[in-house]
Amino acid sequence: MIQKRRYSKQRECILNALQSTKSHPSANMVYDMVRQEIPNISLGTVYRNLAELVEEGAIIKIDAGDGMEHYDGYNKPHYHMFCRGCKSVSDIEIEYHAGMDTAAAKESGAEIEYHNVVFMGMCRNCKKIN
Amino acid sequence: MIQKRRYSKQRECILNALQSTKSHPSANMVYDMVRQEIPNISLGTVYRNLAELVEEGAIIKIDAGDGMEHYDGYNKPHYHMFCRGCKSVSDIEIEYHAGMDTAAAKESGAEIEYHNVVFMGMCRNCKKIN
DNA sequence: ACTATAAACAGTAACAATTACTATTACTAC
């Protein structure tokens, strides 16, 4: 009677696309990726499923400051950097600073669930040029 | 001959508004604030001046992940938290982790200029309710 | 102080990312 989440080819394809890349595509980039598999998929479907996958914790959303959301097939908590040169988001594989969460909670009285870190700068390739 | 930045009442008013609040208003909220002083100021003027003030380092832009930019009259590097309950941005006054920048630079080979941290959770008020 | 110059402006139109809507399709419990 009461139906839970229902399977859909589209959602599986979106999740696969995200899990099989190390890049951090925007919704539109995901749209382009899955259209190779499902040519008539709707952009609205991509947005809706990305939101659902974020909500259930299967992927994460990254705010890089370039005016659009980026998505990341989630494995473990990790940090990101945004390159001012090529405007790309990449992983930064340093340890998650769990101590900052407790410090922030103590300072503010808030309940901290997690934190995001975005490093700003010029990536290895772009710093040569500029 | 070559003109530099020129004074404007509007820009001064915008900077004042940001420096005299501890909140982290969006462009639209800034617009509402300065309209009390300059009723016919244009929203475009607010956006342009906010961008210029960010560029010259007088204020900072915060990406909270709620679909719009927030602005902050800048004093020193500090962190922020976004409350899932009341959707507000507040300061977190813990020390800037400069060590993370060098760690990130070493790990990635990038040139790191700085980093932003946004804590996610429920603020002191909202955690009581929920 | 007066004038020429161009930066900054107000007002509005355009834009791009995202969300909402609607009729149709296709999972899944029975």
Place this chain on the structure above:
DNA sequence: GTAGTAATAGTAATTGTTACTGTTTATAGT
């Protein structure tokens, strides 16, 4: 297999932001 209802495709609407245009105004040079 069928009924019920999530999920979809396609499209329209919304929202935050940026670009454009004719006008105003700060300021450098007289």
